[in-house]
Amino acid sequence: MGARRRRTGHDWKLLAESCAALLERVPELVDEHLRRLAEHSSVYGRAIPYDQHWREAEDAIRIGIETISAAPDAPRRDLAYAEDTGRRRAQQGLPLELLVHAYRSAGYLVWDALLEGPAAREPERLRALLRSATMVWSAVDAQAAAASEAYRATERELRQRTDEQVQALLDALLEGHAAPGLAARAAAGLDLPEHGRYAVVVLRAERRETFHRPLRGAGFRFVWRMRTDREVGVVALAEGQDLDGVARVLTERSSGPGGISPVVGGLAELGPARRLAELALRTCPPDAPEVVRLDRRMPTALVVSQPELADRLVADVLGALLELEPADRAVLLETLDVWLACEGSAGRAAGRLYCHRNTVFNRLRRLEQLTSRSLARPRDLIEMTLALDAYRLSGAAR
Incomplete structure (x- = not known):
């Protein structure tokens, strides 16, 4: 992630001297940095308290300058600090593009300050800095990348945590919990009216x-x-x-x-x-x-909500019918089911069953004989209808 080129000799010495001189100007650079960020977007000021932003910017710029002139095998403190910053900015809700802009802006500010320092009066030092430009900007790019990666990881964690909290609230509502404020919190998390x-x-x-x-x-x-x-x-x-x-x-x-x-x-x-x-x-x-x-489906719902009564209803109404051969029983129950679906029309039921309407009448009369009930009597019809539902749903109801 942005490995630095090995630096030796005179260029390194001149760059280190320029960076040492620039460290004395860090507070001035921080003031200018925050001023530029505020001009770019007011979101910085809303997301990050000024005093905190100032302290963190000072640490970041100081560590960045020290990194530029550090030995090639020195630990990358700048990357570790950038990762911490990325996590904090995600938690504070600062948009990622503004985080990246802050790193770019600080990089331009530090680079311009290096060029405006002793290098402006010494051509040899200026040439050494220009030869180091690729290394300097690689360091800035690596910092921005480290901060962005940590930001995205934290954002995913926060989103997952928020989703889990909202889903837990929704689960509690679906389970019927009545904790104070539960519905209001779920409404806010789901973006739904309470x-x-x-x-x-x-x-x-x-x-x-x-x-x-x-x-x-x-x-x-x-x-x-x-x-x-x-x-x-x-x-x-x-x-x-x-x-x-x-x-x-x-x-x-x-x-x-x-x-x-x-x-x-x-x-x-x-x-x-x-x-x-x-x-x-x-x-x-x-x-x-x-x-x-x-x-x-209210009548059927009443049946399935009382399994024991449903079993008794099936046994009482359809008991004799259930003793028939399976094929014979299935034909009679299907005929009753279709006749009910056709609102008591034997002609329509015959069309759906592919038989003569007299066949439908014969099957219905046999059902009445087996159940000792009349389809012409409303109470008997209700019992037969509910018993049919209970029988068909007996496997699903238990």
Whole structure:
């Protein structure tokens, strides 16, 4: 990183003498350096307290001048100091380009001062300095590079630390923690309003690769958290946006099930919303291709939220049906499912099942006989519908 050329003989002696004379002018150089930086950008003054900036600039310029005239095998104190400076400036929030500019500006200032010193009156000394120009500017470049590298490393660490802190706040909200100020801190970290329209989305793990990338052109803002078996997303809803749009966007982008909570009024309500989104997900069969809203699956959600009652419902309503041969049972349950999806239309159900409508009627009558229930009675129809849902979801509900 900017190794210096070995210097010997008369040139080195003259350069060392010029640097020794220049060390006496360091306070003057520091004043001029800070004045130039302030003229270049007011950000220096806002990011770094003046007294601290002055002391650090004095150390940097003094060490830099000493480095120019040091022995070739001397330790590079200038590089170590530049690394420390780069880390401090990253922590203070000074833009990297201003850090690099400060090193360049100090380099020009020191070089001009060397040329204006005794070298201005002695041609031999001036020629020696000019022959050393490459070495001097290589040292300045190495310092700027060392400071920049340390700055970037510190910036990455700070960004990762900040991201981890924000994600921890979001996790706490999704878990339903109610610590004072938690929602406000998360809002500041996520750049989201503390109070607003939010919903939580829970997706099965197989969808992860699709949703790890931001959704483009969807018009929604999602914040995602990864879990071992699922992915949890917080969606901020702008005025005029609704959950149908969220479901449509997510369903279009990949296959597999997902659940969406009802809309809540702020970040502090994400915990209950996350639990409701998980409940919505449980209403989906494992191979379902859609993302569903809980408020559109309330009866089924009631079933899956009570596994013991769901088992009793299946046994009570479908007990005799479950004793049939698997193929026979599957045909009858599929017919009921399609008939319900077609809103009780035997003709439409027949079209989807590729059979005659009388066949649909015959299968439904057989179902009524096996279950001792009538599809014409509302309460019986509700029981059969919920029992069908409980049976189809029994594997996902436990």
